[in-house]
Amino acid sequence: MSKNNTVFIGKNKSFWDRNRRSEGYLLKREIKSKTMSIARALLLFGLCFMIIQPILIRFSTGFMQEPDLYDSTIVLVPRHLTLDNYRIVFDLTDFPHSMLNTLWISLLVSVLQVISCTFVAYGFARYEFPLKKFWFACVVLLIIVPPTTIQTSLYMYFASFDIFGIFKALTGKTINLRTSIIPYAMMSLTCMGLKNGLYIYMLRQYFKNVPDSLEEAAFVDGCSTMRTFTQIMLPDAMPTIASCFLFSFVWQWTDLFYSRNFLSAYSLYSVQLSSIVSRMSRYFSADQTKAVIVPNGRQQQLIAIGVLICFVPLIILYCFTQKTFVQSLAMTGSKE
Amino acid sequence: MANQNAPREHWYDGIVEAVQTYIPGNATFRTMRARNARIGTLFILPFIIGFLVFMCKPMVESFNFSFNDVKMVPGQGYELTPVGLGNYKTALLVDPEYNTLIVEESGEMIINTIATLVLSFVIAVLLNQEFKGRVLCRAIFFLPVILSSGVLPGIEHQNEFYDMMAGMAEAVEGSSGINISQALQDLLQVSGVANSFFEVVFTMIDSIYDIVMASGIQIIVFLSGLQSISPSLYEAANVEGCSGWEAFWKITFPMVSPLLLVNCIYTIIDFFMKNDNKVMELIYQVTYQDFKLGVSAAMSWLYFAIALAFIGVSSFIITKAVKSYE
Numbered sequence: 001m002s003k004n005n006t007v008f009i010g011k012n013k014s015f016w017d018r019n020r021r022s023e024g025y026l027l028k029r030e031i032k033s034k035t036m037s038i039a040r041a042l043l044l045f046g047l048c049f050m051i052i053q054p055i056l057i058r059f060s061t062g063f064m065q066e067p068d069l070y071d072s073t074i075v076l077v078p079r080h081l082t083l084d085n086y087r088i089v090f091d092l093t094d095f096p097h098s099m100l101n102t103l104w105i106s107l108l109v110s111v112l113q114v115i116s117c118t119f120v121a122y123g124f125a126r127y128e129f130p131l132k133k134f135w136f137a138c139v140v141l142l143i144i145v146p147p148t149t150i151q152t153s154l155y156m157y158f159a160s161f162d163i164f165g166i167f168k169a170l171t172g173k174t175i176n177l178r179t180s181i182i183p184y185a186m187m188s189l190t191c192m193g194l195k196n197g198l199y200i201y202m203l204r205q206y207f208k209n210v211p212d213s214l215e216e217a218a219f220v221d222g223c224s225t226m227r228t229f230t231q232i233m234l235p236d237a238m239p240t241i242a243s244c245f246l247f248s249f250v251w252q253w254t255d256l257f258y259s260r261n262f263l264s265a266y267s268l269y270s271v272q273l274s275s276i277v278s279r280m281s282r283y284f285s286a287d288q289t290k291a292v293i294v295p296n297g298r299q300q301q302l303i304a305i306g307v308l309i310c311f312v313p314l315i316i317l318y319c320f321t322q323k324t325f326v327q328s329l330a331m332t333g334s335k336e
Numbered sequence: 337m338a339n340q341n342a343p344r345e346h347w348y349d350g351i352v353e354a355v356q357t358y359i360p361g362n363a364t365f366r367t368m369r370a371r372n373a374r375i376g377t378l379f380i381l382p383f384i385i386g387f388l389v390f391m392c393k394p395m396v397e398s399f400n401f402s403f404n405d406v407k408m409v410p411g412q413g414y415e416l417t418p419v420g421l422g423n424y425k426t427a428l429l430v431d432p433e434y435n436t437l438i439v440e441e442s443g444e445m446i447i448n449t450i451a452t453l454v455l456s457f458v459i460a461v462l463l464n465q466e467f468k469g470r471v472l473c474r475a476i477f478f479l480p481v482i483l484s485s486g487v488l489p490g491i492e493h494q495n496e497f498y499d500m501m502a503g504m505a506e507a508v509e510g511s512s513g514i515n516i517s518q519a520l521q522d523l524l525q526v527s528g529v530a531n532s533f534f535e536v537v538f539t540m541i542d543s544i545y546d547i548v549m550a551s552g553i554q555i556i557v558f559l560s561g562l563q564s565i566s567p568s569l570y571e572a573a574n575v576e577g578c579s580g581w582e583a584f585w586k587i588t589f590p591m592v593s594p595l596l597l598v599n600c601i602y603t604i605i606d607f608f609m610k611n612d613n614k615v616m617e618l619i620y621q622v623t624y625q626d627f628k629l630g631v632s633a634a635m636s637w638l639y640f641a642i643a644l645a646f647i648g649v650s651s652f653i654i655t656k657a658v659k660s661y662e
Contacts, residue, residue, distance in 0.1 A: 040462055047459070048476045050545055051483075120383040127376020128369070130354035135380060138387050144601075144647065146609050148619050149636040150394035153401065157394060190386025200383070225375050250482050314482045319475075 058304040062086065069297045089305045092279055093272040099313075102253060102269040105181065110248035112188040113196055118241055120191055121203030122229060126215070143197035151261055158183045158262070184262040194251050194258055199244045206240040207233065246321055250314055273306045401633035423634035431622075434635060437614045438642065445646065447539065448547060449603045453596065455544075456551040460558035461588070474559075481552035550606060554599045561595040562588065597654045601647055608643045615639055 019026040057076070061069070062085055064078040071079070089095070123129075124136060187193050191200060210233065218228045234241075252258075259268045280294050280302060356364040357373045364370050377384075402423050404416040427434050463474055565588065573583045610616070619639070623632040 037467060040465070040467065044462060044473055047548060048473060051476055051479055051548060116382045120380045123376045123379025127372055127379065129373035129376040129380075130350055130357055132376075134350075135384065135387075138391075139383070142387070142391060144605055144643065145391075145395070146616070146636065146640060146643070148616055149633075149640050150391065150398050151623070153394040153397035154390065157397075187386065187390050189382060190390065191383045192386040192390040247481075254482075311483060315479070318479070318482055 055308070058308045061301050062305045062308060064301070066298055069301060085302065085305055086309075088283070089276075089302055089309065092276055092283055092302070093269060093306055093309070094267050095309070098267045098269040098272050099309075101266045105263065105266060105268065106249050106252040108181075109184065109188045109193060109252050110245055112185060113191070113193045113199065113248050114241060114245045116189050116191050117196055117199040117244065118203055118234075118237070121200045122207050122233065124200070125204045125207030139197050139200050141197075142192070143195075143201065147257055151257075155261060180265065181263060184258065187262075194248070194255055199248065202244060203237070203240060206237055210236065242321070246317075250317075253314060254310065269310060273303075273310060276303060276306055398633045399637065401630050402637050404630055406629035406633075419630070423630045424638065426631050427635045427638060431631070431635075433618055434615075437618060438639070441608075441613065441615050442642065442646070445604065445607045448543070448550070448607055449600060449650070451543075451547050452551045452554060452603045453599055455547055456554035456599065457558050457592070459551070460555050460562055461584075463555070463559055464562040477555055478552055480549040481556075484549040484552065550603070553602060553606075557595055557599055557602075558592060561592040565591045593658045596658065597651055600650050600654055604643065604646055604650065608639070608646075 013021075015026070060076045060078060063081050063083070065080040065082045065084075068078050068080055124132070124139070184193070188196075191197075214232055215228055218232050223232070254270055256270050256274055259271050260274075264271070277299060280299060284294055353364075356362055357370045358377075359365070400416070403418060403420060405419045405422070407415045407417070459477060463470065463477065569587050569591075570583055573587060578586070607613070615635075619632050619635050622628050622635065
């Protein structure tokens with residue numbers, strides 16, 4: 001717009017010339033916009049720095065030897081470089097093993113969750129059926145009920161699992177499912193996993209905005225329901241589904257609640273990380289039986305490394321998928 | 337078919353409709369509408385099953401727990417002895433921490449929610465403008481979505497190490513170093529302006545890191561709302577001589593305000609369900625260390641009721657405000 005305005009005053013005149021002709025308005029506007037952009041740059045830089053700084057500190061303290069931690073002249077750059085800390089944290093968290101476990105479980109669970117949530121969201125967005133409002137209220141309930149409310153009974157439910165007493169009648173025993181991934185896989189398949197209500201809500205929002213005519217045309221041409229869903233609706237919904245998958249993957253990766261309750265049989269990285277302090281004291285004692293007190297600074301250093309290791313894969317993933325994350329949400333979040 | 341849009345006359349009409357839709361042997365069953373309804377139900381069937389099995393049953397059970405004294409019997413599950421409201425009384429009157437923690441968390445929640453909404457809105461407006469490095473900035477601001485989930489904040493919270501480092505840095509600089517926020521605080525307090533208000537503001541400033549970390553999703557939601565506003569509105573306003581400030585309050589804010597409700601509810605839920613939430617920790621401890629299942633059930637139900645109350649009140653206020661604004 002500003003470029004068009006200059007046409008009237010003369011393109012080739014100098015700034016001050018134009019400013020004089022506009023009776024000071026141009027200068028005022030220029031100053032205003034410059035100030036705005038400087039203020040904005042400062043504010044954003046400060047906030048960005050605040051987000052990034054803890055990561056940087058973690059990264060640099062990770063390479064410090066213990067004496068460096070207590071040396072107040074050292075702030076960011078370590079004097080005695082060492083990779084030992086990483087080795088210790090790897091040992092403490094059972095590193096490659098727990099990370100691989102986390103990887104395949106997160107992948108499996110998020111794929112299951114996203115598939116079932118897509119189906120459910122499509123049903124809610126595109127079909128009219130009796131009690132629809134009631135079921136949708138249940139989805140909202142799913143979003144707002146804290147999982148702690150139901151954890152105890154779920155825990156016991158899976159400890160003595162039975163479908164309508166069939167197993168008890170057949171074998172006289174109930175099955176303890178707590179040692180396998182089956183309960184959580186079942187929950188994921190039926191949209192009861194971590195924050196699944198939210199994914200249903202997001203996907204439903206997306207499907208609602210797709211014009212009806214697409215489906216109608218497909219119906220007139222004799223396309224079956226399933227085919228309409230997989231070949232017409234799904235391809236367009238891919239970005240949204242991908243972002244749901246990413247959320248699901250990331251949240252599952254760092255989740256502690258469900259991991260501790262349902263997946264305790266697998267050594268998952270997040271669980272290992274949460275109990276790192278108690279294992280540390282045993283690790284550093286000479287005979288592995290007595291606990292020694294690990295100095296606080298050292299403890300925090302090792303925790304910092306653990307956290308760093310936990311989110312480095314996520315950040316790498318995020319760098320590649322950032323566009324999907326943001327753009328697809330731009331399509332779903334709007335309205336309502 | 338003809339009266340499909342007719343208003344329902346009885347409360348049980350929905351159930352009658354359901355019966356006619358799902359059970360063959362009547363005229364309605366064979367209609368297109370009923371067929372579609374069955375397909376739709378098939379789509380949401382996973383959710384229905386999951387909800388009934390993994391949500392409804394445990395919820396009813398845990399509600400039942402909260403009125404009983406629960407004893408674990410090895411090998412057989414549990415034994416219930418009814419105690420009426422005893423568990424609730426224990427939670428509210430006997431437990432030394434629960435009361436105070438709830439009040440504390442609720443207060444913190446109110447402040448945090450307001451701060452999160454304001455901050456995420458401001459950031460979203462900033463990120464929606466054109467400037468160099470916008471893509472990078474956006475990427476950084478959405479990092480908290482990853483960093484503040486699950487196990488990370490709980491562990492990060494033990495930030496004593498960094499406090500220690502900061503303390504040492506101060507010690508090196510000597511006591512003469514002026515802490516700006518402290519100085520400002522002193523200044524304002526000396527001048528006698530409403531103390532408690534400034535205290536709230538200063539706690540907000542002190543906890544800005546937590547607030548930024550908790551506002552990743554909210555920023556995305558606001559940003560998506562901002563991007564859905566058609567640019568022609570601003571053009572028209574500009575032609576009519578509307579200043580940027582006016583355009584903000586007359587166009588941007590009303591267009592985004594419906595999202596305020598979504599974000600507010602999301603923030604409240606997020607805050608109540610965080611892992612490093614003290615009440616959650618207490619409930620976890622009562623469940624798994626003290627094995628007082630009844631009391632912990634009562635505690636979580638009370639907690640849930642409070643969360644619901646907050647969501648209800650805030651959505652009421654926001655809906656009213658947005659309506660009056662329009």
